[in-house]
Amino acid sequence: MQSKKNANRTGGYYKARIANQIPFEKVLRGNPHCTFAVNYRCYPFFYAAAAADITVTTSGTIITNPGSVYSEPILTVTGSGNITLMVGTTIVELENISGSIVIDSVLQEAYQGTTLMNDQMNGEFPVLKPGANAISWTGAVTKVVVRPNWRQL
Numbered sequence: 001m002q003s004k005k006n007a008n009r010t011g012g013y014y015k016a017r018i019a020n021q022i023p024f025e026k027v028l029r030g031n032p033h034c035t036f037a038v039n040y041r042c043y044p045f046f047y048a049a050a051a052a053d054i055t056v057t058t059s060g061t062i063i064t065n066p067g068s069v070y071s072e073p074i075l076t077v078t079g080s081g082n083i084t085l086m087v088g089t090t091i092v093e094l095e096n097i098s099g100s101i102v103i104d105s106v107l108q109e110a111y112q113g114t115t116l117m118n119d120q121m122n123g124e125f126p127v128l129k130p131g132a133n134a135i136s137w138t139g140a141v142t143k144v145v146v147r148p149n150w151r152q153l
Helices: none
Strands: 002-006 012-018 040-048 054-056 061-065 074-087 090-104 109-112 131-147
Touching: 054 061
Parallel strands: none
Antiparallel strands: 002 012, 012 040, 054 131, 061 131, 074 090, 074 131, 090 109
């Protein structure tokens, strides 16, 4: 189980996951007000809470990562046919696209709605390194919407 944990810092959150199994039926049996320990592991990254999506409509647009570590963006590419997408130094080839495809670097999946489209994607899942990152493409692309997932150590 993974959750978002508010930080002592403002403007963002940490991600954490419960590290132990909690037998709720035993813990709460007959006493709904008892206390128990929950062990969790906190990931080291502090995520910006107010990071707005970035819509790119011109190939060659520069996006600047303000964080101190690479981010794992979620890209929605709207277009058709065969597309070569370049994000920084990463090249992603998309085949037979019709409408849009989501390239989710967090989940390491390509999909459209609930349909997996990993077989229509070749290449590594892109990251946005700290500083300037060019987004460019060849092929029939209308736009690329970037959910940047900015983070810091």
